Amino acid sequence: MTKNVFIAITGRPNAGKSSLTNLLVGEKISIVSEKPQTTRNRINGVLTKDDTQFVFIDTPGFLKPRTKLAEHMVKAVRTSVDDVDVAILMADATKKLSAIEQELARSFASHNTKVILLLNKIDLVKSKEELLPLLDEYSKLYNFEDIIPISVKKRINTELIMPLLEKYAVEGEHFFPDDIATDRTxxxxxxxxxxxxxxxxxxxxxxxxxxxxxxxxxxxxxxxxxxxxxxxxxxxxxxxxxxxxxxxxxxxxxxxxxxxxxxxxxxxxxxxxxxxxxxxxxxxxxxxxxxxxxxxxxxx
Ligand SMILES: Nc1nc2c(ncn2[C@@H]2O[C@H](COP(=O)(O)OP(=O)(O)OP(=O)(O)O)[C@@H](O)[C@H]2O)c(=O)[nH]1
Ligand SMILES: [Mg+2]
Structure with missing residues (x-):
């Protein structure tokens, strides 16, 4: 029997969501830049491994809508967390917990979403001790399934992610052809x-x-x-x-x-x-x- 797992990748602008999507899919399907609000659309990345199809939904960095474009971006995030098997909250280890993460946590709570917290960019943090207060704050924010400090850039702990996600797979026909990396044209x-x-x-x-x-x-x-x-x-x-x-x-x-x-x-x-x-x-x-x-x- 084949299996699927839908994974929403959410978090503040510039946290590294698209970098993670590309790493997990194994191909560049989502653009990356040092400027916040790079991603504007929801982008599906697809990886089929053995019987399991992983569908990664890369979302625009969450922000307050000031223009019609921004409204569309926020809507894209909301509809993405609605109906997934598991969500990733991508946090930035160099930034304080902000209103963006609080707003996302509220959205997760209202959907009872299972969420894995990835604390990214730990390559920029000098010592583990420095992370402890932030980890503590995050663990009070939401009942996360797992909390993993990672670095997408330096590939620290990134090998732990796929085995975790696999646990949320549900039986069913694959939604996409097994050989594609994205449904975007x-x-x-x-x-x-x-x-x-x-x-x-x-x-x-x-x-x-x-x-x-x-x-x-x-x-x-x-x-x-x-x-x-x-x-x-x-x-x-x-x-x-x-x-x-x-x-x-x-x-x-x-x-x-x-x-x-x-x-x-x-x-x-x-x-x-x-x-x-x-x-x-x-x-x-x-x-x-x-x-x-x-x-x-x-x-x-
Ligand atoms: N130092 C460091 N930089 C990283 C890491 N992961 C991503 N970056 C950098 O962070 C910047 C933002 O990465 P993106 O993947 O575009 O971030 P995003 O969350 O998709 O951003 P938006 O689409 O704007 O919401 C880029 O310059 C990346 O190279 C990391 O682990 N360490
Ligand atoms: Mg992005």
Missing amino acids: ERFLCSELIREKLLWTMQQEIPHGTAVEIESFSSRTNKNNAEVIDVGAVIICEKQSHKGMIIGKGGERLKQIGSLARKDIEEMLDAKVNLQIFVKVKENWRDNERFITDNKIADD
């Missing part, structure tokens, strides 16, 4: 890989005001009989001045974003990629409900 992953490079290369506020749309995506064979995928993308930003900064002097910045993104997209698609990126201004798109849903920017 290649087009979506392309747009995310481009957005990730914006986050890497631009100042704080600009990438948060951008969205990336894939306008064309087609495959052809070149004269050497190799597959080439033509990808046409548009970066949408909020101001004319931002457009100038994204393009950069002599187009340098956009070239850099394009070449970093192309490398990752080629790796993902295992083919040569010809990537064209344009930049467009659309004021206040983050507050435009129709734009967000029509373009599936925050939708799942």
Whole structure:
């Protein structure tokens, strides 16, 4: 008999949720950056091991909704913890317990969710003693199934996670084909890989005001009989001045974003990629409900 386990990965922005998702799935399916609020959509990562299918639901860092986009992000978290077999609360060992973790704990309590606490980034903590007061605070916050200090970056204790999760598997048909790593389309992953490079290369506020749309995506064979995928993308930003900064002097910045993104997209698609990126201004798109849903920017 086959088994499934649905796992929601929740926690404050920048805690390392997407890094953990990628590590557990074994492939890069969710983008990672040092800037909080990198993930905007719920992303399912899938790993099938023997009879058991693990479905990891990477969620946007929990935050107070100030824009329509943020509202969608919070909704994505709420609906994710609703109906899982187990949730992970990803906490940051270098940060105090905050209103975000308290709010999540309330949400878990109202659904009776089983929750494993992972205290991440312990590579940045000098001594174990330093962690004790925080561990104590967390153990009072919720009746966690387990509490494990980890480091995704340095792979400390990360080997303990999968055997724990397996315990929550329930019998049933697999929900996804056994050979896929995510249910997201290649087009979506392309747009995310481009957005990730914006986050890497631009100042704080600009990438948060951008969205990336894939306008064309087609495959052809070149004269050497190799597959080439033509990808046409548009970066949408909020101001004319931002457009100038994204393009950069002599187009340098956009070239850099394009070449970093192309490398990752080629790796993902295992083919040569010809990537064209344009930049467009659309004021206040983050507050435009129709734009967000029509373009599936925050939708799942
Ligand atoms: N030092 C250290 N850094 C880490 C660790 N795990 C993740 N990071 C870094 O933390 C930053 C945030 O990681 P993400 O995986 O994007 O975090 P997230 O929780 O998905 O963030 P949002 O999508 O914004 O909610 C990145 O710069 C990671 O490289 C860790 O164990 N140690
Ligand atoms: Mg993330």
